[in-house]
Amino acid sequence: MIFAVGKLLRPGGADERRAAVLAWMTTIQALCALFFIGDVAFDLYAGDGQALGHLWMESFVAVVLLLGLGVLIVELRQLLLRMDRVTAGLMAARGEMAEVIEAFFSTWGLTPAERDVALMILKGLDNDSIATVRGRAAGTVRAQSAAIYAKAGVDGRTQFLSLFMEELLADPE
Template sequence: MAFINDNKRFSQWAISICLLVLVLITLDFLGDYRDGVPWPHLFVEAIILMLSLLGLVYFGRLYYQFTQTKINLLTQDLALATQQSQEWREANRELIAGLAVQIQKQFDNWQLTPAEAEVGMLMLKGLSHSEIGQLRNVSERTIRDQARAIYRKAGVTGRTELSAFFLEDLLLPR
């Protein structure tokens, strides 16, 4: 990835320089043409103009290729992560279902309302208050109030302690 980023950055600089040369030579060419400068001089400037245009096209294509390569690598990484996630879920389907049942039982022990239990489950899944509010079609303030009620009933100080309550025993000790 570093190779691609370095070459992409180089291409960006090369494009900028070619573009600058293209603009300056074009302005010089037009000024010289108006002033009646001899054709051999204009011919040399026209060649420089074409070379800068070719450089612009070449480095533009190179930049595009590096960008596409990076996009392809990221797409492959995402596909692999998605596949691994799906395989993990499949292999642990029964455990996940059992954990969900146990979490719900604990929510019942804490006497959470159905709305609080839903908010609690969504918080454990990692959604923000804003995202939960959008999903449930309520304001973010309502979700914050429900989260505070969950924390109070559970005897925890926040989302981290709530998550740790359920996950702490699942993780192996060091």
């Protein structure tokens, strides 16, 4: 998300421009709300004898601005999350699947040995073949596979593979 926020300073794509506009609108709206809240507080403190209706109207405007500010912040957050998902999908589509795989592995906290086994699973090797290639016992590979599936939150090899297929086939929208 920090990457996306950094892009707000120099927007390029449509989503980035939209995020920049929302960020500026949020800032301006926050300043307007502060002005109205400060004005109401000053009028109450000064006791200028202004009409009560005027103070209620300014208070109402301040509340509406704050509610709108909340909506803008939620929309901006959702837009930035969407931009992150689209960026991950584009990376996969551009042949940068290795970086996508590495991001998944890092998120799951796989050990170096588990990473090797997971890559071989993605390449289509079965546990016995992985054990032969790595010079380990098949039981060790089965245990590492089970640990990988648990960390990925899946029940087995098929679901594990489907995580990456979904990433490749995901619609950027």
